[in-house]
Amino acid sequence: MELRCVDCATAYPPVLLYRCKACGGILETVGDDGTERVSLGESVTPLLRAHRIEAALPGFSGEIWLKDETRNPSGSFKDRLVASAMGRALALGVRKVVCASSGNAGAATAAYAARAGIPAVIIVPAHTPLGKVTQIAAYGALLLLVEGHYSRSYDLALALAERHGFANLTTTFINPYAVAGLTAVGTELVAQLGGAPSHVLVPTGSGPLVKGVWQGIADAGATTRLIAVQAQGCAPIVQAFDFGAEEVAAWGMPQTIASGISDPLIGYERDGAYTLKLVRRSGGRAISVSDDELRAAMQRLARSEGVYAEPTGASPIAALPRLLAAGDLPPGSRVVCMVTGHGFKDGKIYQEMPVRTHEVDDPGDVAAVAELCERALAQA
Numbered sequence: 001m002e003l004r005c006v007d008c009a010t011a012y013p014p015v016l017l018y019r020c021k022a023c024g025g026i027l028e029t030v031g032d033d034g035t036e037r038v039s040l041g042e043s044v045t046p047l048l049r050a051h052r053i054e055a056a057l058p059g060f061s062g063e064i065w066l067k068d069e070t071r072n073p074s075g076s077f078k079d080r081l082v083a084s085a086m087g088r089a090l091a092l093g094v095r096k097v098v099c100a101s102s103g104n105a106g107a108a109t110a111a112y113a114a115r116a117g118i119p120a121v122i123i124v125p126a127h128t129p130l131g132k133v134t135q136i137a138a139y140g141a142l143l144l145l146v147e148g149h150y151s152r153s154y155d156l157a158l159a160l161a162e163r164h165g166f167a168n169l170t171t172t173f174i175n176p177y178a179v180a181g182l183t184a185v186g187t188e189l190v191a192q193l194g195g196a197p198s199h200v201l202v203p204t205g206s207g208p209l210v211k212g213v214w215q216g217i218a219d220a221g222a223t224t225r226l227i228a229v230q231a232q233g234c235a236p237i238v239q240a241f242d243f244g245a246e247e248v249a250a251w252g253m254p255q256t257i258a259s260g261i262s263d264p265l266i267g268y269e270r271d272g273a274y275t276l277k278l279v280r281r282s283g284g285r286a287i288s289v290s291d292d293e294l295r296a297a298m299q300r301l302a303r304s305e306g307v308y309a310e311p312t313g314a315s316p317i318a319a320l321p322r323l324l325a326a327g328d329l330p331p332g333s334r335v336v337c338m339v340t341g342h343g344f345k346d347g348k349i350y351q352e353m354p355v356r357t358h359e360v361d362d363p364g365d366v367a368a369v370a371e372l373c374e375r376a377l378a379q380a
């Protein structure tokens, strides 16, 4: 295995290196060195047909599938990146790791560091959802809270890695061994569907999952249209797509309930440009959704399919009506929605939604309770 720059193709030995020394470009791994992963028993995640979501899309004739990444050991697809990068860090003799995260990658890094028996420093924005912060702390990691947007946490993790000997497990494009762990998503999709999907909708911050899906499907000799989904309150890649630009400009003030994709890309705009290039090359597009659309999609996913996702994980479902209206989902489409993170991680958003709860005054009066149930169910 070696590292190679995606822009200038300069090759490097497989050490801990985060950017091309020649041009500052993104590095990718080429070939497999058989490094043993750190494992928490992760395996292939379920691919579920979403019949009721299909039926709720008037005019759609095709298949909608949910790739349920909430079922990874720490509850998000980030486990795939961390299992891969942690194994490589250990093989290189590093015994401490750092990760800048909006929450899920931090939880994954903390979990796999505990499993490996090494210390982890996790850096998150101070406003990170409590469920994610609680999970990171529970695994025993040292948690650092940084005021402001995610890119500030990113800068600090990179500085600790470059100056103080930490392996940087931040899951943007910065760690090529982490990104390599996502190729399996594309490979699994082809195996589970018996062929490539026509479209894969990917919640997108900087975009490593876009790359993973693309690479895995390309390795299987197939293609798919990649749809990068962002939140309207933080949509640097969508903005560049809509302008027809090749460069991606950083996003000034992220404002969205989708914490997992709230990444303004400040200082690593090239990550966004690379993702945009892959999206365009695939014949796909970038699209953004509002927070209200995210909430509605979370409810639909939970109530009509039994899948409990955080706002970011529901963003592909939120994008479906817009894509259909734009003519991007022709008849016969086989669409995969990447459900990237668990609802447990951000319960507050669900807690703010109206729920069907009733007080039972007298549990002994079963007839009255039965009547209440009939009445309430009839209204549903």
Ligand SMILES: [Zn+2]
Pocket: 005, 006, 007, 008, 009, 010, 020, 021, 022, 023, 024, 025
């Ligand atoms: Zn380069």
